[in-house]
Amino acid sequence: MTPKVLISDKMDPKAAAIFRERGIEVDEKPGLGKDELKAIIRDYHGLAIRSATKVTADVLDAATSLKVVGRAGIGVDNVDIAAATARGVVVMNTPFGNSITTAEHAVALMFALARQLPEADASTQAGKWEKNRFMGVELTAKTLGLIGAGNIGSIVASRALGLKMKVVAFDPFLTPERALELGVEKVELDALLARADFITLHTPLTDQTRGILSREALARTKPGVRIINCARGGLIDEAALKEALDSGQVAGAALDVFETEPATASPLFGTPGFISTPHLGASTSEAQVNVAIQVAEQMSDFLLLGGVTNAINMPSLSAEEAPRLKPYMALAEKLGRLAGQVLGEEVRSVAVEVEGAAAELNPKPITGAVLAGLMGTYSQTVNMVNAPVLAKERGLDVREVRHDREGDYHTLVRVTVGTDAGERGVAGTLFGNKAPRLVEMFGVGVEAELAGAMLYIVNNDAPGFIGKLGTTLGEAGINIATFNLGRRDAGGEAVALVAVDGEVPAAVVEQLCGLEGVREVVPLRF
Numbered sequence: 001m002t003p004k005v006l007i008s009d010k011m012d013p014k015a016a017a018i019f020r021e022r023g024i025e026v027d028e029k030p031g032l033g034k035d036e037l038k039a040i041i042r043d044y045h046g047l048a049i050r051s052a053t054k055v056t057a058d059v060l061d062a063a064t065s066l067k068v069v070g071r072a073g074i075g076v077d078n079v080d081i082a083a084a085t086a087r088g089v090v091v092m093n094t095p096f097g098n099s100i101t102t103a104e105h106a107v108a109l110m111f112a113l114a115r116q117l118p119e120a121d122a123s124t125q126a127g128k129w130e131k132n133r134f135m136g137v138e139l140t141a142k143t144l145g146l147i148g149a150g151n152i153g154s155i156v157a158s159r160a161l162g163l164k165m166k167v168v169a170f171d172p173f174l175t176p177e178r179a180l181e182l183g184v185e186k187v188e189l190d191a192l193l194a195r196a197d198f199i200t201l202h203t204p205l206t207d208q209t210r211g212i213l214s215r216e217a218l219a220r221t222k223p224g225v226r227i228i229n230c231a232r233g234g235l236i237d238e239a240a241l242k243e244a245l246d247s248g249q250v251a252g253a254a255l256d257v258f259e260t261e262p263a264t265a266s267p268l269f270g271t272p273g274f275i276s277t278p279h280l281g282a283s284t285s286e287a288q289v290n291v292a293i294q295v296a297e298q299m300s301d302f303l304l305l306g307g308v309t310n311a312i313n314m315p316s317l318s319a320e321e322a323p324r325l326k327p328y329m330a331l332a333e334k335l336g337r338l339a340g341q342v343l344g345e346e347v348r349s350v351a352v353e354v355e356g357a358a359a360e361l362n363p364k365p366i367t368g369a370v371l372a373g374l375m376g377t378y379s380q381t382v383n384m385v386n387a388p389v390l391a392k393e394r395g396l397d398v399r400e401v402r403h404d405r406e407g408d409y410h411t412l413v414r415v416t417v418g419t420d421a422g423e424r425g426v427a428g429t430l431f432g433n434k435a436p437r438l439v440e441m442f443g444v445g446v447e448a449e450l451a452g453a454m455l456y457i458v459n460n461d462a463p464g465f466i467g468k469l470g471t472t473l474g475e476a477g478i479n480i481a482t483f484n485l486g487r488r489d490a491g492g493e494a495v496a497l498v499a500v501d502g503e504v505p506a507a508v509v510e511q512l513c514g515l516e517g518v519r520e521v522v523p524l525r526f
């Protein structure tokens with residue numbers, strides 16, 4: 001089926017062109033209201049957005065075919081990530097495409113504050129020629145306080161160093177080595193507030209960063225400080241900023257982002273020393289082309305090849321890796337499904353071991369597929385995206401082990417599941433590097449293709465059993481497609497995996513359970 005993508009925000013036409021080139025149907029409908037989006041979203045497998053579209057839980061509820069949301073930009077605060085993850089929808093962004101552009105906007109606003117450019121421009125164009133009114137400050141030798149030294153913050157730092165500023169940075173995740181590399185001094189927030197002549201914010205909006213420039217923090221700044229925010233509204237207390245501008249504690253502030261956007265009214269508007277732009281940080285033709293190309297390529301790779309790049313809610317998987325991993329993920333999913341169907345919901349732990357060729361691959365998608373298969377036996381909505389989160393919520397202890405030993409098989413995936421009764425494992429390989437095949441079940445060597453309707457039967461190894469089994473199924477009109485046998489030891493426990501054409505009714509399962517020597521019968525579905 002041809003995947004279908006909706007572009008619901010204004011985006012460079014290159015995005016739509018790439019989707020079409022790659023054989024994906026695409027509709028461009030920027031500016032849709034929430035109800036309009038909800039009315040049409042069910043038809044789409046991909047949704048490409050910037051910051052205007054709000055991908056809320058109710059939009060996701062209506063998006064029954066949706067597999068991926070692609071954000072042409074960095075911040076994903078307009079997407080309910082938890083709701084997307086719970087519904088198995090991958091959310092990806094383009095983390096580097098607009099970093100330089102946004103850093104340049106922050107530097108532009110720093111200059112604009114230092115020389116009061118917007119006010120001087122307005123006054124001059126009003127015919128006033130107020131040469132004495134607009135006395136500026138130099139940037140050279142001033143201290144720039146960087147709150148957040150990630151992608152954008154570090155570009156701002158390099159530009160500021162080029163302008164001969166001193167840069168101090170507050171970022172709990174900045175290592176001393178990285179600070180040295182950037183040429184910045186790592187400081188605590190209080191020291192930054194006390195020392196900085198200019199402060200620029202470059203953090204995401206999180207519970208820790210919300211209101212990082214609070215009323216109290218603003219009161220601790222160096223008098224006459226100038227503040228720039230090109231990151232996210234909500235990092236600064238806007239009411240307190242207005243008071244600090246009025247009192248002169250803050251000499252100037254430039255906001256590209258606001259607590260509520262679009263910001264069409266604000267007590268800050270018209271305040272002397274205040275500059276604003278309408279969330280223009282990423283708005284250059286270069287950045288918009290970058291993010292449009294990146295988001296379209298990433299979403300196409302995912303929809304067409306299963307490649308996952310820059311996903312917020314699942315591990316990465318390159319488009320080159322994806323075809324190699326695909327058969328392993330199918331095998332892993334089948335092994336998880338087998339264990340889940342036989343062991344029920346009482347699972348406490350899952351260990352995924354890989355050896356041989358499998359050990360050379362990224363184990364995360366294999367583990368994700370095992371968990372999706374395992375939990376998919378009791379939840380309709382579980383998939384690779386939400387399985388690891390659901391496993392965590394259920395308190396499952398999940399382990400990944402890579403072996404570089406030589407085994408009997410050129411490649412092997414083993415899934416060991418722990419329940420209150422102990423640990424039991426199933427293992428499988430790939431025939432011809434592509435066909436998933438079970439090779440061991442709970443310590444018994446048994447080879448089977450896990451497909452369609454099957455029966456898992458444990459019985460005492462005794463002559464005549466297979467005949468009775470065949471007769472019972474035959475009398476019930478159930479055709480046996482394949483029959484796979486294994487046993488722990490002669491005369492001990494034997495295992496049969498029987499592929500049948502069609503479902504086995506509960507009454508027939510009961511009849512089989514009643515056969516002499518039968519210990520367990522579980523109908524399976526793959």
Ligand SMILES: NC(=O)c1ccc[n+]([C@@H]2O[C@H](COP(=O)([O-])OP(=O)(O)OC[C@H]3O[C@@H](n4cnc5c(N)ncnc54)[C@H](O)[C@@H]3O)[C@@H](O)[C@H]2O)c1
Nearest residue numbers: 075102148149150151152171173202203204230231281282
């Ligand atoms: N105005 C715009 O148009 C525009 C454009 C692009 C990005 N942005 C925003 O800019 C922000 C930064 O983007 P980025 O690409 O540099 O992100 P990033 O993830 O590369 O960097 C964020 C930095 O913030 C740091 N950080 C996290 N919590 C912190 C805390 N409590 N205190 C101090 N530092 C903390 C992190 O350690 C990290 O180094 C994001 O919010 C993004 O959405 C805005």
Ligand SMILES: O=C(O)CC[C@@H](O)C(=O)O
Nearest residue numbers: 050051072073074075282
């Ligand atoms: O798309 C935009 O214009 C804004 C992007 C910016 O906020 C981001 O986080 O990348």
